[in-house]
Amino acid sequence: MEKKISLPIDEKVAESLEIGDYVLLSGELYVARDAAHKRLIELLDQNKKLPFDITDQTIYYMGPSPSRPGNVIGSAGPTTATRMDKYTPRLLNLGLKGMIGKGKRSKDVLEAIIRNKAVYFAAIGGEGALISKQIIKSEFVCYEDLGAEAVRKIEVKDFPVIVAADCHGGYIYDEAIKNWKIDK
Numbered sequence: 001m002e003k004k005i006s007l008p009i010d011e012k013v014a015e016s017l018e019i020g021d022y023v024l025l026s027g028e029l030y031v032a033r034d035a036a037h038k039r040l041i042e043l044l045d046q047n048k049k050l051p052f053d054i055t056d057q058t059i060y061y062m063g064p065s066p067s068r069p070g071n072v073i074g075s076a077g078p079t080t081a082t083r084m085d086k087y088t089p090r091l092l093n094l095g096l097k098g099m100i101g102k103g104k105r106s107k108d109v110l111e112a113i114i115r116n117k118a119v120y121f122a123a124i125g126g127e128g129a130l131i132s133k134q135i136i137k138s139e140f141v142c143y144e145d146l147g148a149e150a151v152r153k154i155e156v157k158d159f160p161v162i163v164a165a166d167c168h169g170g171y172i173y174d175e176a177i178k179n180w181k182i183d184k
Contacts, residue, residue, distance in 0.1 A: 004158070008056040009097040011117045017163045019170035023121065024158040029058040029100070031152040033079050036143050037087040040151075044090065051142040051151065054091060058098030060123075063148035067138075073154070076132040078102040078123040085109050092116040100161055104173050113165050121161035122172070134159040 005013060007027030017023070030052065032040070040050055061079040081101030088099065089112035100121045105113075113120055123131060137155035144150045164172045 007058055007098075007156075009058055009119065010056050011097070014097055014117050014119045014167050017119050017166050018168065019163050019166050019172045019175060021163040023161050023163060025058070025121075025161060026157045026159070028153055028155050029060055029098075030141065031060045031062050031138075031154055033061055033063050033149045034083045034087075035146050035149040036151045037084050037091075039143055041087050041090060044094075050094075052153070055095035056097045057095075058100065058121075059091075059096065060154070061099065061101035071132070073132050073135050073138045076135055078131075081105055081120070088112065092118050105165055105171075110165055110169075110171060114167055114169055117167040119163060119167060120165035122164040123161050131159070 002022040002024065003017070004024045004026065007025055007029050043050060061081055061084055062076055063079060067073050078101045080103045081099065082103055082105065084099070084101070085106040085108065088096075088105075088109045092109075092112040093116060095116075097116075097118045098121060099118075100123050102122055102124075105120055109120070112118070134156050135154050136157050139153050141151040141153050162172070163170075
């Protein structure tokens with residue numbers, strides 16, 4: 001089922017999503033990878049505020065390539081989500097509602113998604129050039145010294161994703177194993 005969703009995502013929207021839903025996201029979201037996540041957690045460990053309000057936000061695990069003249073951003077494909085797993089439960093507990101990446105998530109992340117009524121979306125790896133066309137605005141938020149790993153705020157229109165883990169305990173990777181009788 002295809003759904004169009006405006007960002008940010010709240011609990012009600014997260015509860016309406018189920019694994020396998022095709023979703024077109026429009027609105028603002030943040031971009032951050034592991035180096036930025038590490039710095040965000042370090043701030044929290046020091047009892048400092050995050051550089052942006054994480055409540056109801058979605059983070060896209062992506063490291064963009066430099067943009068060509070006339071383009072908002074370069075190739076914008078997803079990064080493997082497991083690289084953020086050690087940081088994610090804490091951010092979900094603070095109100096993060098959505099994540100976009102590729103690949104599986106840890107048991108701790110899946111439990112935090114359920115507990116916090118959040119959602120994990122999968123973006124298609126290898127489609128970075130096509131995905132970048134759905135990004136209509138990009139600006140640095142913090143950690144510009146990290147280059148491609150800096151935190152950015154981007155605006156997207158009809159950004160295509162699939163619900164890979166929902167707040168009801170659905171997890172597309174487990175379902176694929178059951179449905180296709182794939183050995184673990």
